[in-house]
Amino acid sequence: MHTQAPASLPRRRLLAGSASALAAAGLASFHQGAAAQSAAPAAAKPLPGYAGWKNADAVIVHSSTTIETRRGAFGTSVITPSDQLYVRNNLPTPPESIVADRDAWQVQVSGVKEPRRLSVRELKAMGLETVTMVLQCSGNGRGFFPSKPSGTPWTVGAAGCVVWSGVPVRDVARALGGVADGMKYMTGTGGEVLPAGIDPKTVIVERSVPLEAMQDALLAWEMNGEPIPLAHGGPLRLIVPGYTGVNNIKYIGQLAFTDKESEARIMSHGYRISPPGGKGDPSQPSVQQMSVKSWINGPLPEDGELAPGRVQIHGVAFGGMHAVKGVEVSVDGGKTWQAARLVGPDMGRYAWRQFVLQADLPRGSHTLASRATDAQGNVQPEQREENQAGYNNSSWADHAVTVKVA
Numbered sequence: 001m002h003t004q005a006p007a008s009l010p011r012r013r014l015l016a017g018s019a020s021a022l023a024a025a026g027l028a029s030f031h032q033g034a035a036a037q038s039a040a041p042a043a044a045k046p047l048p049g050y051a052g053w054k055n056a057d058a059v060i061v062h063s064s065t066t067i068e069t070r071r072g073a074f075g076t077s078v079i080t081p082s083d084q085l086y087v088r089n090n091l092p093t094p095p096e097s098i099v100a101d102r103d104a105w106q107v108q109v110s111g112v113k114e115p116r117r118l119s120v121r122e123l124k125a126m127g128l129e130t131v132t133m134v135l136q137c138s139g140n141g142r143g144f145f146p147s148k149p150s151g152t153p154w155t156v157g158a159a160g161c162v163v164w165s166g167v168p169v170r171d172v173a174r175a176l177g178g179v180a181d182g183m184k185y186m187t188g189t190g191g192e193v194l195p196a197g198i199d200p201k202t203v204i205v206e207r208s209v210p211l212e213a214m215q216d217a218l219l220a221w222e223m224n225g226e227p228i229p230l231a232h233g234g235p236l237r238l239i240v241p242g243y244t245g246v247n248n249i250k251y252i253g254q255l256a257f258t259d260k261e262s263e264a265r266i267m268s269h270g271y272r273i274s275p276p277g278g279k280g281d282p283s284q285p286s287v288q289q290m291s292v293k294s295w296i297n298g299p300l301p302e303d304g305e306l307a308p309g310r311v312q313i314h315g316v317a318f319g320g321m322h323a324v325k326g327v328e329v330s331v332d333g334g335k336t337w338q339a340a341r342l343v344g345p346d347m348g349r350y351a352w353r354q355f356v357l358q359a360d361l362p363r364g365s366h367t368l369a370s371r372a373t374d375a376q377g378n379v380q381p382e383q384r385e386e387n388q389a390g391y392n393n394s395s396w397a398d399h400a401v402t403v404k405v406a
């Protein structure tokens with residue numbers, strides 16, 4: 001059983017890379033979030049203005065740029081309501097003015113035979129597709145690493161299951177004559193205005209994914225039935241199903257098919273699986289495709305003592321790139337397992353499934369765990385893979401909860 005480090009604990013150090021570059025340039029306000037976090041009192045932090053519409057009872061505000069969904073708030077109806085969905089920004093959120101005239105937003109498309117700037121209005125005429133997808137930060141579950149990596153100590157709530165609508169990237173590429181020869185990556189660049197006087201490469205949000213990821217990718221303008229809120233990347237966001245949050249570029253300004261990976265720091269050194277004590281570098285694996293994972297959302301220790309008898313143990317399970325085949329639940333900390341039942345609609349292989357196991361729990365303490373298997377037979381591992389920055393935690397043991405029945 002693991003407990004979350006209080007969000008008020010001082011950070012051991014400020015975010016490496018971008019924050020220090022900004023600090024060096026004297027742009028203190030640019031990493032207000034990190035600074036506020038290290039100095040903050042224990043009281044709950046208020047929602048930042050751009051996310052003021054979020055349901056304050058359903059989220060944990062870590063900083064002005066990091067907001068997590070409470071584990072008990074996920075519910076059992078598959079889709080994460082927008083006002084409960086986590087937020088993670090590496091740079092300050094752009095001004096509301098960028099969503100004043102959404103259809104006028106433009107994205108530069110290059111690495112195609114006929115490169116062009118396209119407005120959202122033009123994109124809307126090129127194609128339409130809808131995908132339900134788990135959006136999950138690479139660092140979700142970092143709070144369970146005993147090594148206390150620097151960065152937001154997310155437990156389970158830097159994730160949600162979201163419906164996106166937009167134009168398939170492959171339709172856009174086709175309309176522009178097709179992908180140019182020799183391209184190996186799809187590279188998306190955030191449309192944030194960068195501070196003057198520092199090397200853009202050190203702060204820009206730009207990520208490359210393998211070219212084949214374009215097959216299911218969208219340039220999306222709608223989320224959960226509404227224009228994408230500014231906090232989640234409106235007016236236009238690149239959606240790369242199955243890939244971790246950072247690869248899903250908000251307020252996308254450029255979409256390029258490239259022969260090399262981006263040289264932005266967030267690609268070359270950030271989001272790399274580094275050995276404990278090490279530093280990120282381009283030789284290490286990049287955090288990209290998600291793998292099979294599940295966790296229980298109820299009952300939880302915060303519900304207090306349970307009455308003896310029947311409980312409905314429920315949670316979410318997803319496969320990353322593959323559909324979920326099944327979920328097992330243990331009520332004895334992983335000694336024995338029983339097949340859970342998948343409940344609710346199947347929204348496709350990139351969505352999560354919800355599961356339930358009915359159990360009769362006698363008086364005492366019970367450690368509840370879940371373990372998912374994907375359609376390829378990959379089983380959620382017991383242990384996390386140790387790494388310096390606390391990425392990709394899919395350990396079922398870390399996600400177990402202990403409840404008391406009295």
Ligand SMILES: Nc1nc2c(c(=O)[nH]1)N[C@H]1C(S)=C(S)[C@@H](COP(=O)(O)O)O[C@H]1N2
Pocket residue numbers: 085086087088089090091135136137138189190191192205231232233244245246247248249250251252
């Ligand atoms: N332009 C841009 N895109 C971005 C980011 C960002 O800071 N700027 N953050 C990334 C990260 S690290 C994550 S986890 C997700 C968070 O998406 P959300 O805020 O909609 O939950 O967006 C990704 N896309």
Ligand SMILES: [Mo]
Pocket residue numbers: 088136137138139245246
């Ligand atoms: Mo993230």
